[in-house]
Amino acid sequence: MKDKNQRIKYGFKKILTGSDLSLRKLAIMEIDSGIAGPTVWITAAVHGDEVGGAAVIHEVVKSVRQKPLLKGALKAMPIMNPIGFEASTRNISVIEEDLNRSFPGDKNGRLSERMAETIFSTITSTKPQLVLDLHNDWNKSVPYLLIDPYPGKEFKTTHYIARRLAFTSGFLMIQEEDESDSFKTLSGSMIKAGIPALTLELGESYVVNEKNVRDGVSAIWRILSELEMVKPDPALELFFKPPKEFLNKALSYYDGPKSQTSGLVRYFTRPGEIIRTGETIAKIYNVFGKLQETAVAEKDGIVLGYPDTAVSFPGAPLAAFGVL
Numbered sequence: 001m002k003d004k005n006q007r008i009k010y011g012f013k014k015i016l017t018g019s020d021l022s023l024r025k026l027a028i029m030e031i032d033s034g035i036a037g038p039t040v041w042i043t044a045a046v047h048g049d050e051v052g053g054a055a056v057i058h059e060v061v062k063s064v065r066q067k068p069l070l071k072g073a074l075k076a077m078p079i080m081n082p083i084g085f086e087a088s089t090r091n092i093s094v095i096e097e098d099l100n101r102s103f104p105g106d107k108n109g110r111l112s113e114r115m116a117e118t119i120f121s122t123i124t125s126t127k128p129q130l131v132l133d134l135h136n137d138w139n140k141s142v143p144y145l146l147i148d149p150y151p152g153k154e155f156k157t158t159h160y161i162a163r164r165l166a167f168t169s170g171f172l173m174i175q176e177e178d179e180s181d182s183f184k185t186l187s188g189s190m191i192k193a194g195i196p197a198l199t200l201e202l203g204e205s206y207v208v209n210e211k212n213v214r215d216g217v218s219a220i221w222r223i224l225s226e227l228e229m230v231k232p233d234p235a236l237e238l239f240f241k242p243p244k245e246f247l248n249k250a251l252s253y254y255d256g257p258k259s260q261t262s263g264l265v266r267y268f269t270r271p272g273e274i275i276r277t278g279e280t281i282a283k284i285y286n287v288f289g290k291l292q293e294t295a296v297a298e299k300d301g302i303v304l305g306y307p308d309t310a311v312s313f314p315g316a317p318l319a320a321f322g323v324l
């Protein structure tokens with residue numbers, strides 16, 4: 001069903017002019033229902049190698065074109081870091097700066113800060129009710145949602161709203177601990193601007209995994225239906241359904257155990273599995289195949305993922321968990 005009141009607009013913001021005089025731009029998609037209601041932004045590929053979120057945005061927009069918004073507006077930036085995207089790198093490849101540690105940005109700062117400022121001011125000028133920032137993680141990882149660290153009393157309500165919406169996603173939820181640069185991220189800077197924001201980690205980087213795309217669309221649709229912007233769609237099931245024990249709880253992030261030796265890592269657990277204290281996570285072998293170490297879980301938790309390389313060295317975390 002098409003809705004003639006719904007307006008769709010695709011456009012650009014300028015990032016910079018290249019040395020060959022080519023214009024580098026930030027692509028923006030806007031769908032306005034024409035009916036008063038919340039504005040929600042979905043953003044992706046702030047890390048250039050985390051490409052899956054762009055496909056999630058394309059699918060959400062496709063759905064909203066077919067089933068128009070009930071109210072409000074949906075806006076999206078499918079590729080925030082086009083320079084990193086084209087080089088398949090996390091950072092802005094030409095300067096090796098992390099765009100997602102450069103918010104809220106600075107018009108006169110480094111390139112990453114200038115790009116961050118363009119993104120930040122474009123989003124905040126629309127006074128949105130929510131920003132959903134889509135990321136990807138290790139090759140071996142399950143989708144989960146990150147709730148920013150508690151931002152202090154002043155932004156308590158903003159944080160609370162974000163957290164409440166996170167609970168409607170159906171995803172595993174990780175409550176992040178305070179870190180020195182956590183408010184330099186897009187979501188962290190939004191919360192400090194009084195705008196609820198969440199980060200979705202949608203499985204592997206570099207390639208589009210269709211199952212993770214589907215889970216991303218599903219989680220976003222649930223959140224949009226909670227905001228009464230779309231009708232709930234019971235057909236949108238999650239491929240990765242978190243086990244009951246870990247669902248509807250804000251989990252802590254735990255990366256460990258730390259390897260004590262160097263060598264080749266072989267895993268005995270998979271992302272999404274529940275693991276109990278004392279169970280084997282991985283074994284580490286030396287170059288001749290001799291067992292160096294058996295790494296066991298130090299806490300009960302659910303495996304979120306493990307690193308992309310099988311190389312261990314002393315002090316390297318072997319996996320990441322959500323723990324109760």
Ligand SMILES: [Zn+2]
Binds near residue numbers: 047050135136
């Ligand atoms: Zn990322």
